[in-house]
Amino acid sequence: MLARCARDRDDLFAELYALRPQFAEQRPSKFLKAAIRTVCGFRVAPRVLFPGQLALCDFQSKIVYYNSNLESFVNQKTSLAGLVNSSLAHELGHIRLHTDEMESRHTESYHFPDGRVTHVDNRDFQREQEADLYAAVFLVPGRFLVQEKSAQQIYKWHKERKWVKSPQLWKLVYGLARDFEVTPSLMRRCLMEVGWIACDPMPNGGYRLRIRYPEPDFDGEW
Numbered sequence: 013m014l015a016r017c018a019r020d021r022d023d024l025f026a027e028l029y030a031l032r033p034q035f036a037e038q039r040p041s042k043f044l045k046a047a048i049r050t051v052c053g054f055r056v057a058p059r060v061l062f063p064g065q066l067a068l069c070d071f072q073s074k075i076v077y078y079n080s081n082l083e084s085f086v087n088q089k090t091s092l093a094g095l096v097n098s099s100l101a102h103e104l105g106h107i108r109l110h111t112d113e114m115e116s117r118h119t120e121s122y123h124f125p126d127g128r129v130t131h132v133d134n135r136d137f138q139r140e141q142e143a144d145l146y147a148a149v150f151l152v153p154g155r156f157l158v159q160e161k162s163a164q165q166i167y168k169w170h171k172e173r174k175w176v177k178s179p180q181l182w183k184l185v186y187g188l189a190r191d192f193e194v195t196p197s198l199m200r201r202c203l204m205e206v207g208w209i210a211c212d213p214m215p216n217g218g219y220r221l222r223i224r225y226p227e228p229d230f231d232g233e234w
């Protein structure tokens with residue numbers, strides 16, 4: 013699935029760059045809405061959704077809505093731009109990966125900021141996971157990630173098999189999330205997918221991060 017998402021992202025980028033060459037050197041958060049509109053033919057619009065719901069993709073009217081009332085239910089410190097980008101990229105993932113499955117449904121499941129989703133069946137859950145992965149692959153391509161000092165540091169620790177405390181890693185994850193205008197949890201996912209960090213769930217619902225040591229069979233293609 014990772015390779016499929018990366019391939020699709022590259023196709024989408026190529027299509028968009030051909031139309032708008034100025035995007036080629038920009039981070040994907042800058043042209044996410046343009047990609048949804050221009051390449052996929054969906055409108056993007058703000059709308060007051062249910063409290064807790066981040067975004068919504070209407071496949072019949074071809075509109076992606078994002079919640080214009082996010083500040084009413086998210087933590088004050090949360091970057092709203094990062095949350096909107098991550099939510100829209102998740103919906104883009106559904107458009108790119110699940111259009112055939114979704115077209116027969118009017119809307120999709122609800123998403124909550126803590127990753128909770130209401131599901132109807134097992135495939136719903138899978139689709140949510142796939143859309144999250146797509147969002148991460150789309151918003152943080154490897155070629156941009158490796159240019160970042162913080163990411164280079166984490167990679168170095170990973171190669172050196174260094175022990176690093178979780179708060180120190182979280183600090184870098186938050187910094188990278190700010191730079192890419194995504195949520196920290198999306199950035200954490202990226203660093204886990206490339207195989208540089210691992211995380212352990214904690215009783216309070218949070219995660220403890222640690223450096224993941226290199227494994228010979230891991231290709232880490234991003």
Ligand SMILES: [Zn+2]
Nearest residue numbers: 106120140143
């Ligand atoms: Zn979804």
